[in-house]
Amino acid sequence: MKRTFKQRLSRYYLIFTACFAAFLLSLAVLESEGMPRVWIGYMFMFATIVLYASIGLVSRTSNVAEYYVAGRRVPALFNGMATAADWISAASFISLAGTLYLNGFDGLAFVMGWTGGYCLVALLIAPYLRKFGQYTIPDFLAERYGGPANGRAVRLCAVAATILISFTYVVAQIYAVGLIASRFTGVDFSVGIFLGLASVLVCSFLGxxxxxxxxxxxxxxxIVAAFLIPAMWLSAKHSGNPIPQVAYGKLLPQLSAREAALAADDKETAVRAVFRERAAQYQQRLDGLPTSWETGRAELQHYLDSVRLRNASLLEIRTAERALIAYPKNAEDAVATWSAARDENLRRARPLTPHAVPFPGATQEQSDIKRRNFIALAFCLMLGTAALPHILMRSYTTPSVEETRVSVFWTLFFILLIYLTIPALAVLVKYDVYSALVGSHFSELPTWVSYWASVDRTNPLISITDINADGIVQLAEIAIDGDVLVLATPEIAGLPYVISGLVAAGGLAAALSTADGLLLAISNALSHDVYYKIVDPKASTQKRVTISKLILLGVAFVAAYSASTKPGDILSLVGAAFSLAASTLFPALVMGVFWRRANHWGALAGMATGFLVCQFYMVRTNPTLGGSAAAQWFDIAPISAAVFGVPAGLAALAIVSLLTPPPAPRQAALVRHIRTPEINEINKN
Structure with missing residues (x-):
C-alpha cells in the first residue's frame, strides 16, 4: 500500500514537472512573438498562485492528524523535498547570493551555519522527536518536562518562543513576497504583499x-529550476562549463585580477575620496548639533521661499518642498539620519575588498574581529537551525523513525543542490558586473538598472550615480542591494525575460513555502497547545481545526501589515529569528533528549535566561533598536546574540535542574524510550 501511494505521488509530480516545462516553453515562444514583459510577469504570478491554491483546495481537510502532521504518511523522498522547500526561504533564495556578492568570503558563514545546522537536526533532534510522536514542539517539551500534571508552564513558554521566532521569520518572507510581486506585476509593494498572502492562506488555511x-x-x-538555470547559463557564458559549482573555481583568479586592476584605478580612488568627504561633512553636522540642524532647516526654508518669489518652474519648487519635507524633524531625528548617511558614505569610501580574501581588515585587530564574527554567526545559525519549530515539525510527518532518518538525508541532498550553487552564482554575477557594467558609459546603461531602481523609489534597490561626472561607470558609483541580485541575475546575464519570470516564481515559491510552514507553526501552537491543551481539553476535532484556521488567518494579516512597514532587510530579520531560536529552544530540546536529570524548573530557567540574554544583547547593540555598536561584547554583532544566549540558557538549565528535585520517573522513562533503538512511536495519535 505504501509503495502504491509513493508511486502515485511520483507519477503526479512527474506530470507536474512536464507541464511546468511546457509552460516555460510556451511563454518563451510567446515572448519571441512579441508578448509584453508585464504580461509574462502576470502569467507567472497568476499560474503559480493558482497552482498552489489548487493543491490547497484538493488537500483540504478537517482531520486533526492530517491537518497537524499530514497523517504521518509522507514518504521520505517527498518529505525531504517539502522540508528543503520549507528550509530554502527568501533569505536563502534571494538574499544569500547577494550577501556573498557584497561581503565575499565572509558571507560563507551563512552557508556553513545553515548547512551544518541541518546536520545537527539530523543527529540530535529530528529522529527523537518523531519517536516521541507529538504534534508540536511545545507538545514535546511539555511532555518531557512535566507531563499532563505540571507541564503547563513549560508549554506556555515554548508557545511564546515559537510565536516570537516564527513571527520574526515570517515577516521577512512576506516582505520578500511584496518585493517580488511589485517588481514583476507593477503593483504597489503593499498590494503585492496581500496578493502573495492570498496564496499562503489558501494552502495553510484549508489543508x-x-x-x-x-x-x-x-x-x-x-525553486531548483529557477536557481540552477541562470547559474548554469552564466557558468557556460564565462567559463564554457555549464556546471557552476566546478566552473567558478576557474573564474576566481580572473575575478581577482580584475579586482586588482580596479583597486589601482585612479578614477576609482577619486570617487571613493568624494564619499569620504561627504562622510566628513555629515560628521561636522553631527558635531555641530543642535545649531547645525537649525541652520540647515533655515537654509532650506529660505531657498523654498526664494524659488516661490521668483516664480521658478514647478519642478524646482516641488524639489525644494521635498527637500524640506525630507529634512530631519528635530535634532534627535537628525542624529539618526545623519549618522546613517555618514556610515553609508564611509562604507562606500572603503577600498575594494578582494572577494576571496578571508576576514579582510585594515589592521590585524579588525581582521580578528571579522574572524570572531564569522565563527559566532556560523555557531548561531547552526544551533538556530536545530531549534526552528517549523522545520522540526516536519519530523512528525513521516510514517516511522527510520523514514525520518532517510528523509533527513534527502533534505540535505536537496538543500545542497542550492547551497553549493550560491557561492558560484555570487562569483559569476560579480565577474559579469565587474567586466561588463564597470567601465561602460552612463548613456549605455542596461535596462535592468532602471527597472530595479524604480521598484522602491524611497529606498532604491540599485543606484548608479555619476559621482565624478566623467560619464563612465566606476565600481564605487554602483550601489546594489543584496536582495535584488538573484532576481536580477537573468537580466544581468542577458537571458530572455521568461527566465526572469521563472526566477521570480522561484523566489516567490521559496518565500511562500517557508511562510506556510511558519504560519502553521504559530497557529498550531496557539490552537493545539493553548486552546486544546489548556483552555478546552474537551474540544471536538472539528472545533480544534476551526480554531487553528481562524488563528492562522489573524496571524497572517498581522504579519502582512508588519511586512508592509518594511522593518529591515530580509537577512537581518532572519538572523534575529535564528539567534532567538538557538537561545530559547535549543538548550531545552537537546538537554531534554540527552540528559535525564534535566527537569521542569531547569527547562523554564533555561528558556527564560537564554531569551533574556539574547534579547538584551540585541537591543543594547543594534542601532535600529536604539542600541549602540559601542556596547558590543568582544565586538560580536547583534545578529550573533545567541553566542551569549545559548551558553547562558544551558548553564541556567543545568544549574537549576541540579538545585531542584529530579524529574518524575515518568520523564526519565520517556528519555530512555526515545533514545533506545526501537522504532515504535510512544504516541500513535
Missing part, C-alpha cells in the same frame, strides 16, 4: 500540514 506538504514539493521543483 494545514497536508496541503502545505504537497504544495512544498511542487514549490521545490520550481
Amino acid at each position: 494545514g500540514m497536508r496541503a502545505i506538504t504537497w504544495t512544498q514539493v511542487a514549490q521545490y521543483i520550481i
Whole structure:
C-alpha cells in the first residue's frame, strides 16, 4: 500500500514537472512573438498562485492528524523535498547570493551555519522527536518536562518562543513576497504583499500540514529550476562549463585580477575620496548639533521661499518642498539620519575588498574581529537551525523513525543542490558586473538598472550615480542591494525575460513555502497547545481545526501589515529569528533528549535566561533598536546574540535542574524510550 501511494505521488509530480516545462516553453515562444514583459510577469504570478491554491483546495481537510502532521504518511523522498522547500526561504533564495556578492568570503558563514545546522537536526533532534510522536514542539517539551500534571508552564513558554521566532521569520518572507510581486506585476509593494498572502492562506488555511506538504514539493521543483538555470547559463557564458559549482573555481583568479586592476584605478580612488568627504561633512553636522540642524532647516526654508518669489518652474519648487519635507524633524531625528548617511558614505569610501580574501581588515585587530564574527554567526545559525519549530515539525510527518532518518538525508541532498550553487552564482554575477557594467558609459546603461531602481523609489534597490561626472561607470558609483541580485541575475546575464519570470516564481515559491510552514507553526501552537491543551481539553476535532484556521488567518494579516512597514532587510530579520531560536529552544530540546536529570524548573530557567540574554544583547547593540555598536561584547554583532544566549540558557538549565528535585520517573522513562533503538512511536495519535 505504501509503495502504491509513493508511486502515485511520483507519477503526479512527474506530470507536474512536464507541464511546468511546457509552460516555460510556451511563454518563451510567446515572448519571441512579441508578448509584453508585464504580461509574462502576470502569467507567472497568476499560474503559480493558482497552482498552489489548487493543491490547497484538493488537500483540504478537517482531520486533526492530517491537518497537524499530514497523517504521518509522507514518504521520505517527498518529505525531504517539502522540508528543503520549507528550509530554502527568501533569505536563502534571494538574499544569500547577494550577501556573498557584497561581503565575499565572509558571507560563507551563512552557508556553513545553515548547512551544518541541518546536520545537527539530523543527529540530535529530528529522529527523537518523531519517536516521541507529538504534534508540536511545545507538545514535546511539555511532555518531557512535566507531563499532563505540571507541564503547563513549560508549554506556555515554548508557545511564546515559537510565536516570537516564527513571527520574526515570517515577516521577512512576506516582505520578500511584496518585493517580488511589485517588481514583476507593477503593483504597489503593499498590494503585492496581500496578493502573495492570498496564496499562503489558501494552502495553510484549508489543508494545514497536508496541503502545505504537497504544495512544498511542487514549490521545490520550481525553486531548483529557477536557481540552477541562470547559474548554469552564466557558468557556460564565462567559463564554457555549464556546471557552476566546478566552473567558478576557474573564474576566481580572473575575478581577482580584475579586482586588482580596479583597486589601482585612479578614477576609482577619486570617487571613493568624494564619499569620504561627504562622510566628513555629515560628521561636522553631527558635531555641530543642535545649531547645525537649525541652520540647515533655515537654509532650506529660505531657498523654498526664494524659488516661490521668483516664480521658478514647478519642478524646482516641488524639489525644494521635498527637500524640506525630507529634512530631519528635530535634532534627535537628525542624529539618526545623519549618522546613517555618514556610515553609508564611509562604507562606500572603503577600498575594494578582494572577494576571496578571508576576514579582510585594515589592521590585524579588525581582521580578528571579522574572524570572531564569522565563527559566532556560523555557531548561531547552526544551533538556530536545530531549534526552528517549523522545520522540526516536519519530523512528525513521516510514517516511522527510520523514514525520518532517510528523509533527513534527502533534505540535505536537496538543500545542497542550492547551497553549493550560491557561492558560484555570487562569483559569476560579480565577474559579469565587474567586466561588463564597470567601465561602460552612463548613456549605455542596461535596462535592468532602471527597472530595479524604480521598484522602491524611497529606498532604491540599485543606484548608479555619476559621482565624478566623467560619464563612465566606476565600481564605487554602483550601489546594489543584496536582495535584488538573484532576481536580477537573468537580466544581468542577458537571458530572455521568461527566465526572469521563472526566477521570480522561484523566489516567490521559496518565500511562500517557508511562510506556510511558519504560519502553521504559530497557529498550531496557539490552537493545539493553548486552546486544546489548556483552555478546552474537551474540544471536538472539528472545533480544534476551526480554531487553528481562524488563528492562522489573524496571524497572517498581522504579519502582512508588519511586512508592509518594511522593518529591515530580509537577512537581518532572519538572523534575529535564528539567534532567538538557538537561545530559547535549543538548550531545552537537546538537554531534554540527552540528559535525564534535566527537569521542569531547569527547562523554564533555561528558556527564560537564554531569551533574556539574547534579547538584551540585541537591543543594547543594534542601532535600529536604539542600541549602540559601542556596547558590543568582544565586538560580536547583534545578529550573533545567541553566542551569549545559548551558553547562558544551558548553564541556567543545568544549574537549576541540579538545585531542584529530579524529574518524575515518568520523564526519565520517556528519555530512555526515545533514545533506545526501537522504532515504535510512544504516541500513535
